[in-house]
Amino acid sequence: MAEVTLDLRGQPKTEAYAELKTHALAILEGVDDDICAMATMSCLLHHAFGHLWTGFYRVVTPGKLLRVGPYQGTLGCLEITFGKGVCGTSAAKGETVVVSDVHAFPGHITCDGRSASEIVVPVYGHNRELIAVLDIDSEHKNTFDDVDRAALEDLMAWFQHRTA
Ligand code: SME
Numbered sequence: 001m002a003e004v005t006l007d008l009r010g011q012p013k014t015e016a017y018a019e020l021k022t023h024a025l026a027i028l029e030g031v032d033d034d035i036c037a038m039a040t041m042s043c044l045l046h047h048a049f050g051h052l053w054t055g056f057y058r059v060v061t062p063g064k065l066l067r068v069g070p071y072q073g074t075l076g077c078l079e080i081t082f083g084k085g086v087c088g089t090s091a092a093k094g095e096t097v098v099v100s101d102v103h104a105f106p107g108h109i110t111c112d113g114r115s116a117s118e119i120v121v122p123v124y125g126h127n128r129e130l131i132a133v134l135d136i137d138s139e140h141k142n143t144f145d146d147v148d149r150a151a152l153e154d155l156m157a158w159f160q161h162r163t164a
Contacts, residue, residue, distance in 0.1 A: 005043060005044060005047045005048075006019065006047070006048050007047060007048060007050075008048040008049065009048075009049060009050050013147045013148065013151070014147055016048065017147070017148075017151035017152075017154075017155070020044055020045070020048050020155075021151070021155055024040065024044050024155065025158070027040055027044075028040060028158065028162070031162070032162070034125075034131065034132075034159060035070060037158065037162075038055075038056045038058075038069050038070040038132065039070035041134075041158075042054050042055045042056065042070050042071050042072050043072055045136065046072035046073065047072075051073070051136050051137065051138055051143075052073055052074075052112060052114055052115055052137045052138055053073030053074065053076060053111070053115065053135070053137040054071060054073060054134075054135075054136050054137075055069065055070055055072060055073065055076060055134075055135060056068075056069035056070055056123070056132045056133065056134055057069060057080055057087050057091070057132060057133050057135060058131065058132045059091065059130050059131055062129070062130070063082055063092075064081065064082055065080075065081060065082065066079065066082065066087060066088065066091055066132075066133065069132060071135075073137070075112075076111050076135075077109060077111050080109065084107060084109065085109035086102070086109070086118050086120045087133050087135050089107075089120075090120035090121070090122055090133050091122065091130060094122050094130060095122065096121045096122065096149050096152070096153060097118075097119070097120045098144050098145070098146075098148070099117055099118045099144075100117050100142045100144075101117060101141050101142075102115055102116060102117060102137075103116075105118075111137075112137065114139045115137040115139070116139055116140055116141045116143075117137075117140060117142055117144060118137045118138065119136050119143075119148055119149065119152065120134065120135045121149070121152045121153055121156050122156070123156045123159050124157075124159065125159055125160060131159060132159075134152060134156055136148075136152075
């Protein structure tokens with residue numbers, strides 16, 4: 001089976017994300033199931049980059065509540081209110097939030113004390129409705145930048161534009 005999990009550590013980020021996207025799109029071809037895609041993307045991203053926590057918080061009450069979805073890593077908190085923590089801030093604003101030092105982010109929700117930096121990307125569905133946020137945590141400060149932001153936003157566009 002060609003559907004292997006890639007380890008892309010050590011490659012320049014832009015190349016790593018390009019390879020990961022090609023791989024993910026091939027695996028997800030014909031898939032019409034958000035949870036299946038979230039699980040697949042969590043796994044691919046987590047192992048490609050060796051992150052601390054990689055996963056999704058799903059919108060269960062629009063404008064109000066996120067609940068944990070597929071993820072890889074240590075135990076994540078189960079529910080996050082819109083506006084709370086990094087995930088809730090990204091969901092409330094509908095914007096990607098990059099945090100270079102979580103200890104300097106007011107209201108950051110600590111699920112794993114090793115988390116040092118973080119990126120949260122909104123995920124939109126077919127009708128441009130917010131369906132989830134992608135949350136990636138790193139053990140190192142300053143892990144995420146505009147390259148991650150652009151590549152992850154591009155990858156998350158799968159949920160809006162998938163053709164299956
Ligand atoms: N760090 C997040 C909480 C979720 S976990 O880290 C898995 C936040 O402040 O939104």
